[in-house]
Amino acid sequence: MERQQWGNRGAFVLAAIGSAAGLGNIWRFPYIVYQNGGGAFLIPYFIAILTAGLPLLILEFSMGQKNQLGAPGAMASVKKKFGKIGWWTVLSAFIIVTYYAVIMGWSIVYLVDSFTGTWIDTGVQEYFYENVLQLSSGPGDLGGFSIPVLLGVILTWILIYFILRKGTESVGKVVWFTVLAPIGLLVVLIVRAVTLPGAMSGLNYFLQPDFSRLLDYHVWIDAYSQVFFTLSLGMGIMFAYASYQPKDSDITNNALITVLANTSISFMSGIAVFGTLGYMSVTQGVPISEVATSGIGLAFEVFPTAIKLLPGGPAVVTTIGVIFFLTLLTLGIDSAFSLVESNITAFVDKFKWDKRKVTLWVIVVLGIVSLLFTTKGGLYWLDIIDHYINNYGLVLGGILEAIVIGWYYYPEKLRSYVNSVSEYRIGKWWNTMIKYIVPIILTIFLIYNFIGDITKPYGDYALRYQWLGGWGMLIALLIVVTLLNKIGNRNIIEVTNTDQALEEN
Numbered sequence: 001m002e003r004q005q006w007g008n009r010g011a012f013v014l015a016a017i018g019s020a021a022g023l024g025n026i027w028r029f030p031y032i033v034y035q036n037g038g039g040a041f042l043i044p045y046f047i048a049i050l051t052a053g054l055p056l057l058i059l060e061f062s063m064g065q066k067n068q069l070g071a072p073g074a075m076a077s078v079k080k081k082f083g084k085i086g087w088w089t090v091l092s093a094f095i096i097v098t099y100y101a102v103i104m105g106w107s108i109v110y111l112v113d114s115f116t117g118t119w120i121d122t123g124v125q126e127y128f129y130e131n132v133l134q135l136s137s138g139p140g141d142l143g144g145f146s147i148p149v150l151l152g153v154i155l156t157w158i159l160i161y162f163i164l165r166k167g168t169e170s171v172g173k174v175v176w177f178t179v180l181a182p183i184g185l186l187v188v189l190i191v192r193a194v195t196l197p198g199a200m201s202g203l204n205y206f207l208q209p210d211f212s213r214l215l216d217y218h219v220w221i222d223a224y225s226q227v228f229f230t231l232s233l234g235m236g237i238m239f240a241y242a243s244y245q246p247k248d249s250d251i252t253n254n255a256l257i258t259v260l261a262n263t264s265i266s267f268m269s270g271i272a273v274f275g276t277l278g279y280m281s282v283t284q285g286v287p288i289s290e291v292a293t294s295g296i297g298l299a300f301e302v303f304p305t306a307i308k309l310l311p312g313g314p315a316v317v318t319t320i321g322v323i324f325f326l327t328l329l330t331l332g333i334d335s336a337f338s339l340v341e342s343n344i345t346a347f348v349d350k351f352k353w354d355k356r357k358v359t360l361w362v363i364v365v366l367g368i369v370s371l372l373f374t375t376k377g378g379l380y381w382l383d384i385i386d387h388y389i390n391n392y393g394l395v396l397g398g399i400l401e402a403i404v405i406g407w408y409y410y411p412e413k414l415r416s417y418v419n420s421v422s423e424y425r426i427g428k429w430w431n432t433m434i435k436y437i438v439p440i441i442l443t444i445f446l447i448y449n450f451i452g453d454i455t456k457p458y459g460d461y462a463l464r465y466q467w468l469g470g471w472g473m474l475i476a477l478l479i480v481v482t483l484l485n486k487i488g489n490r491n492i493i494e495v496t497n498t499d500q501a502l503e504e505n
């Protein structure tokens with residue numbers, strides 16, 4: 001069967017931007033900038049983009065597009081055993097989306113309850129931990145399902161299924177909405193925020209440069225990890241999306257647009273978040289350091305609390321509440337379905353099964369696994385698994401991709417392919433990044449995390465949970481990866497050989 005293709009270039013670029021722009025832009029980026037020297041953080045951030053983010057994005061786009069295969073097939077085309085690296089990235093995506101979808105589920109619950117006023121009338125903390133999560137005493141106590149979360153998650157999976165059902169055809173349409181809507185919604189949040197008293201002091205905290213922070217290596221580690229995560233690298237996603245591009249499509253330009261759009265969305269989020277936090281700190285008379293936070297706490301506790309303080313009565317609170325949770329949902333959903341698509345593409349490439357059926361089954365299996373996070377102890381597991389998969393899954397994938405291309409495939413070959421199809425040509429610096437800089441920096445990051453985790457187990461969870469949700473989970477992934485790469489690889493090799501034969505002719 002002929003491979004699907006994007007209907008037009010816009011669809012591909014928007015899908016890539018949609019994957020990149022997600023929860024990380026709104027709940028991680030602003031806080032990381034604030035914490036790491038404000039405006040001064042732009043220096044490490046852009047250096048990280050130039051030395052690691054953009055080079056790897058170009059690598060992933062070009063490997064997917066050139067081979068017309070997702071990550072496992074594209075990596076196996078270099079050498080069969082490297083298919084494992086592709087599977088590792090795909091399975092990391094598998095794990096991540098099982099809980100990313102649950103966070104989407106919470107957002108749906110909040111969205112619905114913006115209309116009923118539930119979180120507006122109750123204390124936000126009480127609402128989040130008691131009404132929504134119904135949080136149990138610890139990871140050992142799953143305590144049955146939280147029904148609101150369960151319903152939200154089921155709805156999320158149904159949504160994702162309908163978006164992915166017709167592959168590039170349906171995704172190509174949906175991304176116009178899921179990329180443009182959050183941008184529009186962020187504009188509304190920004191306008192509301194910056195016209196509030198205290199907003200400017202909030203923005204000052206966000207961006208005021210403190211150059212002395214640049215001497216702290218933690219700042220640099222944060223810059224690299226943020227760039228890596230925000231561009232959805234090391235997950236097989238950009239391979240999969242690019243594999244549906246015609247072989248002669250521009251690469252460099254698309255990568256640049258993706259990076260620029262994603263960075264812009266991050267800054268817009270920063271302004272909306274810190275403008276609002278500034279107002280909150282002024283009205284409550286507490287220092288910004290007490291309200292500034294990141295992650296789940298920002299999205300589901302602090303920001304809703306700030307919204308409740310807005311002037312203008314219940315109608316304003318409801319409206320801004322709806323807008324905020326719609327922003328979370330539309331920003332996040334295209335990241336979520338890109339993670340699913342990474343899996344679908346990999347399985348269809350490998351087993352040549354019908355794509356529609358694979359889509360359904362991948363989502364059913366993901367849905368079942370995600371049930372763990374809809375239990376009352378789900379938040380603990382989410383926290384543990386997220387930590388390990390982020391620090392080891394993605395990063396290891398990125399290192400190995402760069403090493404394989406840098407040392408076994410030769411970056412020069414890929415660079416000349418990229419340059420033969422792209423408007424902007426990339427120079428030899430790209431080879432250096434792929435061969436040396438990316439692997440070295442990411443390895444430092446990996447070792448740093450590893451030392452951190454063995455000297456102080458993450459989040460003070462008992463060792464058995466670190467093993468179950470962390471190390472054990474990673475080892476299990478490794479086993480599955482090896483199995484997947486062993487069985488029936490003939491298809492892929494054949495595809496690549498004809499592919500090379502075609503090129504040689």
Ligand code: PHE
Nearest residue numbers: 020022023024025230232335
């Ligand atoms: N890039 C997305 C974000 O910043 C998250 C993501 C990471 C999505 C990895 C897919 C893969 O939120």
